[in-house]
Amino acid sequence: MNKKWWKESVVYQIYPMSFKDSDGDGIGDLQGVISKLDYLKDLGIDVIWICPIYQSPNHDNGYDISDYCAIMDAFGTMKDFDELLAEAHARGIKLIMDLVVNHTSDEHxxxxxxxxxxxxxxxxxxxxxxxxxxxxxxxxxxxxxxxxxxxxxxxxxxxxHLFSKHQPDLNWKNPEVIEEIYKMVRWWLDKGIDGFRFDAIAHIVKAEGFPDADDPDNRPVVPAYQMFSNLEKVHDLLRDLNRKVLLNYDLMTVGETSGLGPEQALCYIGDERHELNMVFQFEHMQLDAAFGGTGKWELRPWNLLELKQIMSKWQTVLHGKGWNANYFNNHDQPRAVSRFGNDKLYRKESAKLLATFIHTLEGTPFVYQGEEIGMTNVRFDSIDDYRDVEILNYYEEARKERIPEETIMKAIWSKGRDNARTPMQWDSSPQAGFTSGVPWIRVNANYPEVNAEEAVADPDSVYHYYRRLIALRKAHEVIVYGDYQLLLPLHPEIYAYTRSCNESQLLVLLNFFERQPVCELPDSIELEKAELLLSNYEGSSLDSGRDFTMQPYEARVYRLS
Structure with missing residues (x-):
């Protein structure tokens, strides 16, 4: 068992523009983050991942960097960052930076x-x-x-530019570029940060000669993954980065790598590869996208059997060879409780269910700001209220193609990135306690009911359920390192599995829908000494035996031995 601190940690992602504004300008900042460190400590968080805070003209909310070694004016100063790092470390919280090295700003x-x-x-x-x-x-x-x-x-x-025209791609074939990046990475590590999340790292190498992607009508291909994703040379570059820079520090490294399965992921994270600790995979994020995941804005219903197949594959292929990064929410995805749960009648129950799933799988769980209080998607009536460059570009392209306005907005309400970027809802005061000024993007209208102050005061809230989940993971090594075994693979509503390590075994039962299905446990599961460790409903016992009815969005975790 290869134990590492980053395997045993729970990570909280902060999108600084929307987290907490300390000076009333409507934009979150580093002093705002500092003011909420005790909140994160009480939640049980071990690591903060903070989205880009570097100097940037902000065409893509900080992912277009104009100076890697300076802080964006709206966020504060380098002195503020040094204070944040020191205050986080004083509370036993590590900090990893979001680093973009596929491209820079066109103002760099x-x-x-x-x-x-x-x-x-x-x-x-x-x-x-x-x-x-x-x-x-x-x-x-x-x-x-x-x-x-x-x-x-x-x-x-x-x-x-694989992304916005304001984000020109760096040429990783140029040794001078590579040395500049090494120098910058060392500069941050010598400050004492604890690692990096490498944005778009799978795209730093492009196909030799830049050939056309295969399309009979010679139209732009959406997107031509095979031409600029996960090419073999990426691994040579990452091994060199690791050998020449990263290995000299005790770090957590996470790669954003779209378009791959677990076997291909092992090329990045296999224990013998010496490249990255873990990667974010996207297969489960494409369950509700048409055209095999390439049609983000073309909606389709998601299927639990597909989710089981995808997650079970990642759990089993990586076990003992690599490490998972488990998530449902981040700054690029809509809110999971609206996407995979029920954000109306069963908001709390389904938010707790999704949390149970992510935190009881093998891998490091990632919590995105607001997830721990059950924040939901937003429905702005006008495109003028949206800020994301991806949303605005999609809207213009769709209008040119004469797609009805209602269809466009429905897609944006469901899949747009601004769903995750509305301000953190701290309390029921104006602007949800995020700012005393006018926020850079509107606050979700449900903040009087959905906010951190209310959640902390309610012992049955999503927030306190997260606290119990995180504490449970720290108390039971089997949740971190145990083997995963899928149960009831063909059940259309219940996701069930065991986690086993040495003499310990846990049983996890999840009803992903609002119906009340019957769960029939296989004879191989020994229930004689089953002890309920956690549930989002009262009275979730196994007294009735192997066959029992589960409540809407019910989650149960049992210790079997």
């Missing part, structure tokens, strides 16, 4: 210099190409809609 000095002349010494810091047949160099489509190529009129060339 490197790109300004690169763009200034074809003869610039930094021209090759980015990916520049001549056009083809009067248009872009190839037919790849950006993650944010439209071509990945932006025409630069003064030079007559195109530069590559």
């Amino acid at each position: 000095p490197w790109f300004i210099e690169s763009r200034s002349s074809k003869d610039s010494p930094k021209r090759d810091y980015y990916v520049w190409r001549q056009g083809k047949n009067g248009g872009p160099p190839n037919n790849w489509e950006s993650f944010f809609s439209g071509s990945v190529w932006e025409y630069d009129e003064p030079s007559g060339d195109y530069y590559l």
Whole structure:
């Protein structure tokens, strides 16, 4: 059993713009985070992952970095960051940074210099190409809609951007770029931070020669994953980064890697690979997307049997070889209680159920701000109230294609990233206690009922259920390191599994829907000494034997031995 502190930790993700504003300008900041550290300590959090706080023009909410070694003015100063790090460490909380090295801002000095002349010494810091047949160099489509190529009129060339045109991709074939990144990473690590979440790390290598993606009509391909995702050279670059920089520190490293399965993930996180500790996988995030996960905005109902198949595959393939990062919520995903639960009649029950699932799987659980109080999706009536570049680009493209306004807004309400980015709901005062000013994006209208103050005061709240879950995980090593075994694989409503380690065994029973199905446990499960450790309903006993009815969105965790 290869024990590590980052395997035993619970991580809380902070989206700083929306977490807590200390100075009334409507934007969350570092002093706001500091003011809530005791809240996180009481919750039981071990690690904070903070989204980008570097200097940025903010075209993509900080994921377009113009200075890696400075703090965005709206968030505070480097002195504020140093205070945050010291105060977190004083409470036994570690801190990892969100680092974007696939691209920079188009206002980064490197790109300004690169763009200034074809003869610039930094021209090759980015990916520049001549056009083809009067248009872009190839037919790849950006993650944010439209071509990945932006025409630069003064030079007559195109530069590559997998995301926004304000986020030009770095050229990882240039040794000078790599050395600049190593230098910057060491600078942060020497400050005392505890690791990194590497944004879009699977995309730092692109296909040689930039060939067209396969499309018979030569249209932009959405997105051409095989051309810029998880290519073999990525692993060489990560092993070099690890060997030359990361191995000198005791770190937690997480990679954002879309478009792969667990066997491919082991190339990043296998114990013998020496690249990353864990990766975020996206297969379960595509359950409600059409076209095999590529049609984010084309909605389809999700299926529990698919969720079982995906999560069981990751649990079993990685066991003893690599490590899972378990999540349902983050800054790029809609709120899970609205997506996989019932955010109306059974908001608390379904929020607790989803939490039980994520925290009782093998892997490090990630909690996104507001998840622990059951925050929900938002439904703004007007596109003018949305701020996310992905949403705004989708809206414009969909309008050009004459998609009805009602259909567009329904997709945004369901899948838009701003669902996760509305301000944290601290209390029932104006603007949910997030700011004394006007927030950068509107607060969800349900904040008088859904807020942290109310949740902390209510012993039966989602918040206190999270506290019990986190404490349970710390008390039972089997939850961290135990083997996973799926039960009832074909049951359409109940997700059941065991976790086993040495002489310890847990049974987890989850009813993912509002109906009341009968659970029939197999004879292989020994119930004689079953002890209920946690449930989101009162009276969840096994007195009736192997066959019993589960309540809507009911979750139960038993110790069997």
